[in-house]
Amino acid sequence: MLSDDELDRMLRASDPGPGGSVTDPDSPTAARILARVRRRARQRHKRILVLAPVVALSVFGATAGTYAWVAGDGKGHTLDSTGLTCVGPDQGDAVVDFDPATEDPVRKCRQQWQEMFGEPAPEALTACVDSSQQGSVAVYAGGRDQCGRHRADPYLGPTKEQLHLALFRTDIKAHFTERTCVTYPEFRKAVVQLLAKHDLTGWSSGHFQTADKEPEGDCAEISYYDEPDRTIWLGDHEAGTPINWP
Template sequence: MLSDDELDRLLRDSDPDPGGPATDPDSAAAARILARVRRGAQRRRRRLLVLAPVVALTVAGVTAGTYAWVAGDGKGHTLDSTGLMCVGSDRSDAVLGFDPAADDPVRNCRQVWQEMFGEPAPRTLTACVDSSQQGSIAVYPGGPDQCGRHRADPYRGPTREQLGLAHLRTDLAKHFAGRTCIPHAELKRVIGQLLAKHDLDGWTSRHFQTADKEPEGACADISYYDEPERTIWLGDHKAGTPVHWP
């Protein structure tokens, strides 16, 4: 678990404008920052949990090489189909939005490689699913052997459910195009209709809450999609500003 000081530092580091006014703790921006911090903490926990069995195997006299990691769903599919990570040769990375219904991870990373890393894209790039908590799509320089070298599995493309979710995201953006304030009840109703349309059984939408339970604001937006939990998390939106559809 993070200490209070560590959580406070992570929140400050996540603030896009740390020198400006403090982020309103009741705002949608604060909810998204907290969600990112929690996901980062989960990734660190995952790494620690993965190391423990390796140590146990070594103590028992079994080589660590016999330990198998778990990447994504174990079948080459990500657990977070809305994001893509391009990993440079110096291990720096760039995170992009991703649409599994329209995008190709290698092509997307190749298009931004020069801009992100200051050098031409390598001749060969390979898409993998890493062994982080959310099983991200990660594109590495080199061939398929790079997946195993990074404790990852080759990416096999989206699942049927992930394609349905991608179409739902597109439909939401079209349905509410130009709107700057969408009441929570209306957004939930439309989400429910689209979940049924795209056969996303078991999915639901919920209002994101911090430790203190708070009422829904006048306007809503989407904070993030939790695919393992089949939950679309809604946040509060500031009226009059464009709605960002993740």
């Protein structure tokens, strides 16, 4: 598995845009890409979870109803609807797969808590939207006050668009079930059809490629979903291997 430094270097050599300029590595878009790449790399390393150090963030000078941060869209919604972290005891936290259309983040973490952390789940768990660039959902032990303590906002559930996107994800997987090579034109055609089916207005697909502007390969797969930019980025897929759905 790549280290964070290696992933940083990979990101800075990459350009997800179709134009001629390289994405600013310090931009919000670059930060979301890097966060998604890190999460996917870690999920590939361990199928169920990844343990990572927990960093506690203190909030200074904040009063009730006044925040010194922006979490997600600022309205209790995440910017990465499948990003879920169960924040555990001192030894670390766990990144798990999450479907906002069919799963509840607190219930999901509670069900796997014993397996992930080796102890029963706390009586109280609370889902919050963190203030990272990707704006993921984090579940903390304790009540709603845990959100403010971690520079986060209470999670109010998925948006209507995020529910539509979850159905799109399910459909695109079913559309290409058991396929090991799908050409870019065929993939793009299916994306357009399913975006229209699920009323995802304003969404489009693009080709994720390096700054050297390498040509498209023989097979494509979805690299990641950039929800704030409403873009589905396609990347090269190795023929003959199962498609790795994000």
